[in-house]
Amino acid sequence: MKQVQRKKKKLDMLTVVFYAVVILVVIVCFVPFWMIVIGSLSSESDVLVNGYSLWPEHFSLDAYKLVFQMPKRIIQGYKVSVLITFVGTAVSLFFSTMAAFVLMRKDFKYRNSIAMFLYFPSIFSGGMLPTYLLVVKYLGLKDNLWALILPGMISAWNIFLLRNFMSDIPDSIMESAKLDGANDFQIFMKLYLPLSKAGLATIGLFTALGYWNNWSNSMLYINKAELYPLQYLLYSMLSNMQGIKEMAAASGVAMPNMPNETYKMAMAVVTTGPIILLYPFVQRYFVKGITVGSVKG
Numbered sequence: 001m002k003q004v005q006r007k008k009k010k011l012d013m014l015t016v017v018f019y020a021v022v023i024l025v026v027i028v029c030f031v032p033f034w035m036i037v038i039g040s041l042s043s044e045s046d047v048l049v050n051g052y053s054l055w056p057e058h059f060s061l062d063a064y065k066l067v068f069q070m071p072k073r074i075i076q077g078y079k080v081s082v083l084i085t086f087v088g089t090a091v092s093l094f095f096s097t098m099a100a101f102v103l104m105r106k107d108f109k110y111r112n113s114i115a116m117f118l119y120f121p122s123i124f125s126g127g128m129l130p131t132y133l134l135v136v137k138y139l140g141l142k143d144n145l146w147a148l149i150l151p152g153m154i155s156a157w158n159i160f161l162l163r164n165f166m167s168d169i170p171d172s173i174m175e176s177a178k179l180d181g182a183n184d185f186q187i188f189m190k191l192y193l194p195l196s197k198a199g200l201a202t203i204g205l206f207t208a209l210g211y212w213n214n215w216s217n218s219m220l221y222i223n224k225a226e227l228y229p230l231q232y233l234l235y236s237m238l239s240n241m242q243g244i245k246e247m248a249a250a251s252g253v254a255m256p257n258m259p260n261e262t263y264k265m266a267m268a269v270v271t272t273g274p275i276i277l278l279y280p281f282v283q284r285y286f287v288k289g290i291t292v293g294s295v296k297g
Contacts, residue, residue: 080228084211165198
């Protein structure tokens with residue numbers, strides 16, 4: 001009886017320690033983002049003099065007023081980013097799951113060769129110049145939204161992760177479907193896709209984050225301002241503001257009221273806020289998808 005009580009006490013202590021560590025990790029992850037939000041709501045002078053704080057000494061919306069000084073451009077940037085993220089994630093998931101479904105099939109004798117064909121380019125990249133020539137010269141996607149979608153559409157890592165996840169689905173499901181007269185595409189669409197929700201949610205989140213945060217492709221392939229996604233739009237606004245300050249300083253004109261530091265933090269809040277809202281919807285699938293896909297060989 002005493003041994004059972006001792007084991008119970010040890011388990012209770014381990015549980016307390018575990019929750020304490022989890023709470024500490026949550027605080028460590030949350031505090032920097034909280035300080036960015038508070039910094040964006042502080043006055044520029046407070047940030048420059050006192051640095052970051054957990055609460056604004058003088059509340060100010062100057063940074064957000066500057067960010068939303070041109071609301072039509074911000075709204076258009078949001079539209080472009082949402083469109084790129086939604087279409088790119090959907091197309092990427094569809095083709096990645098089809099490739100994973102084929103590579104998972106044990107009756108496909110070329111699966112190892114194709115897997116190596118996908119894996120090898122993930123180690124050695126062609127570089128920026130060949131990619132630019134392919135997208136602009138041969139595909140003709142200059143000033144086209146597909147230039148922001150196609151370069152990041154297929155990832156060998158995502159395909160292998162989905163393949164490993166699908167390998168955990170029993171083969172008897174496919175055999176039963178074939179006995180009922182279903183073809184390969186019907187098996188893929190009606191059976192394997194619904195059973196792969198956890199893996200799809202995990203890869204979908206990674207892919208959506210990649211599309212949402214990408215701004216370098218816009219710098220390379222987009223010249224029309226109406227096609228700028230939100231990230232590159234705010235980056236160009238910040239660059240222009242810094243250029244104005246440098247020109248003013250060179251001319252001997254003081255511009256003390258421009259919220260440079262708080263503007264950067266306001267941009268971070270504006271760009272990261274919407275994508276954070278995705279986490280509650282995919283959180284229940286996320287842990288299962290990443291653990292199953294990572295431990296399977």
